[in-house]
Amino acid sequence: MTVDAPERMPFALRLLAALILGVAWPLAFAPFSWWPLAIALPFALFWLATAEERPWRAATLGYAFGFGAFAAGTSWIAITLHNFAHMDWVLAGAAVGVLAAYCAFYPALALWLSTRFFTGGARLLMLPVFWILGEWARARILTGFPWLATGYTQTSAVLGGFSPWLGQYGVGLVTVGVAAILVYVLQHSRSRRALVGGIAGLLVIFGMAMAAASVSFTHPVGKPLRVSLLQGNIPISEKWNADRIREILHRYVTLILQTPPDTRLVVLPETAFPIFQTELPDLIGHLRHWSAIHHKVLLIGIPEDVDHRYYNAAMEIDGRAPLRWYQKEHLVPFGEYIPLPGLLGPLVHHFLPGLGSFSQGHGPFVLPVDGQKAGMSICYEESFSRDVRKGVEQGAVFLLNISDYAWYGHSIAAAQSLQMAAMQSLQEQKPDVRATNTGITALISSRGRVGVSLPQFVTGTLNGAIQPMAGKTPFGRWGNIPYLVSSLLLLLTAFVLRRRR
Structure with a gap:
């Protein structure tokens, strides 16, 4: 399959692929804890979405992913509604579907914003930023629902080393950022410079994560x-x-x-x-x-x-x-x-x-x-x-x-x-x-x-x-401020890239 394959795929097929990717999203979390999927699944979704120049179609791919993710990942809510609210399974499942339909709005918005306002490398830079900002907002709006946030997948993984510094949203930003780098390398697979730069960037990220994990901010x-x-x-x-x-x-x-x-x-x-x-x-x-x-x-x-x-x-x-x-x-x-x-x-x-x-x-x-x-x-x-x-x-x-x-x-x-x-x-x-x-x-x-x-x-x-x-820890002292500042700096960088382009 060539790099430009997403452009040649029928949109309906891409939509189905996004839904399937979303259904697999809970596998990145406990009890399965297949944390590499937290990189692989956004990578595949971003690869599909970056072929789109129409924001509403990119948003639709994000919505399909989000709906599949939350319908599968929070299906346990139906157990409560069936066993204790005495709803039949169809009605209980529909209630889970309503929650999934709401939560899917955030990844849809992330892809819409990235496609609407940015192109090329700036778009890839902003996809992780908007993705995690959506999770941050979801944990606050309407009292908040933080389930299935990307950063939690890295609790026992290397990238979790950033947790005391940036909190789980910062970890999520780095995780999805790795996915965006891989998309960039794939898109420029014939460029040796892009390949070397991408590999070097990944080595720096994982090296910094291991170094960050070695720092103790608390003491007995x-x-x-x-x-x-x-x-x-x-x-x-x-x-x-x-x-x-x-x-x-x-x-x-x-x-x-x-x-x-x-x-x-x-x-x-x-x-x-x-x-x-x-x-x-x-x-x-x-x-x-x-x-x-x-x-x-x-x-x-x-x-x-x-x-x-x-x-x-x-x-x-x-x-x-x-x-x-x-x-x-x-x-x-x-x-x-x-x-x-x-x-x-x-x-x-x-x-x-x-x-x-x-x-x-x-x-x-x-x-x-x-x-x-x-x-x-x-x-x-x-x-x-x-x-x-x-x-x-x-x-x-x-x-x-x-x-x-x-x-x-x-x-x-x-x-x-x-x-x-x-x-x-x-x-x-x-x-x-x-x-x-x-x-x-x-x-x-x-x-x-x-x-x-x-x-x-x-x-x-x-x-x-x-x-x-x-x-x-820095997170315990300042909360999400370091993560939000990092997101703001990436946003400013993306606007600079946009102006140059």
């Missing part, structure tokens, strides 16, 4: 913290059944009492106690007494009732101090709150009565644990770098997340979430303590490596230790 502080993470494995169908509350509480209390003597922090998952704290004064009193005697801190996921305002919260029990709380700030739309409640509330409550009733928390984003500070997040929040950074900005020396992915059954959702959690540790160079209801319960090192974990869908306790880390 205090002694290692012994932790016990409890995985109750409570099915959602039982968790919110009032007749099973006593059994659920007994299961978790039994696991608490069985933790090793040297444990200093015992962590229970999100809403492990599926009942308001106001209904459990005696049990909480007993746990505070036990905590004081055994010198252990308990962190329990439990809904909080504050003057009939309800929060998805974590309650910290330290027998030597008053109760402390972390209230989830970044709520899941349609699950924990309902956008436009007057309009959409009746529809949501028809399928899932009682959902959407949580209020937004307002910090603090750290809790004191054994003389150190834990950066708190609950479930969905760990997917957002800006949410995790709030705890780091308040002095967190390790990250702590409680979650419940039982909603998504035996799907890839839990593995995708674990990969994003590992990226947060890598960006901040701080270990992560992660307790979930059905998995994946794990300890993640400050280098983003999953050390030990529990199998999914088992009841058990994960015992281990983490080393708290003080200090801030």
Whole structure:
């Protein structure tokens, strides 16, 4: 196949190819983790798109890719809608399709902008910039949806070395940038200068990534913290059944009492106690007494009732101090709150009565644990770098997340979430303590490596230790500013190339 083959391919065939490339996109992420696909698939898409001079057709290719990617990569949402909203599979699949149709807008816009305003090398330069800016915007607009962002694919790969410097969006920019360089080399395959320049550029990028990964911005502080993470494995169908509350509480209390003597922090998952704290004064009193005697801190996921305002919260029990709380700030739309409640509330409550009733928390984003500070997040929040950074900005020396992915059954959702959690540790160079209801319960090192974990869908306790880390990475200090500045510089460079052309 020659270099100019895309121009000779029928547009319908190119559109089908873009859709297939998008369907393969989730394979670059956990649990498959075929990270080279994060380069190969955009390379193929850009190769197809750069043959187009009509912006709407390039955008259509991007839309087909995006729709395939999100329809395949977030198909697990249909499991929740079918099992718990009692939608039939057709309707649940259609809801996933609506989400995919929305998310596909961003890669479509990236290809449209690149084709509309740039040509030649300037277009190839701007394709990665607009691609990742689209992901950055998608994580913010309408409360944000950061799933399947390119940078997460590199969590355990060489290019992940840029994470503490530029964050996952910067990593994504470099990753897709490699794809654009390969397209440039292919387009100029008969030019020795282009070939040598492309290879040299790739060697520089991967060399810089390895060098960047070797830099430590954080340092150990205090002694290692012994932790016990409890995985109750409570099915959602039982968790919110009032007749099973006593059994659920007994299961978790039994696991608490069985933790090793040297444990200093015992962590229970999100809403492990599926009942308001106001209904459990005696049990909480007993746990505070036990905590004081055994010198252990308990962190329990439990809904909080504050003057009939309800929060998805974590309650910290330290027998030597008053109760402390972390209230989830970044709520899941349609699950924990309902956008436009007057309009959409009746529809949501028809399928899932009682959902959407949580209020937004307002910090603090750290809790004191054994003389150190834990950066708190609950479930969905760990997917957002800006949410995790709030705890780091308040002095967190390790990250702590409680979650419940039982909603998504035996799907890839839990593995995708674990990969994003590992990226947060890598960006901040701080270990992560992660307790979930059905998995994946794990300890993640400050280098983003999953050390030990529990199998999914088992009841058990994960015992281990983490080393708290003080200090801030460039990303922890400045967030996405370095990435955005880099994007701006590339944009200015592209305009210079455009003017010269």
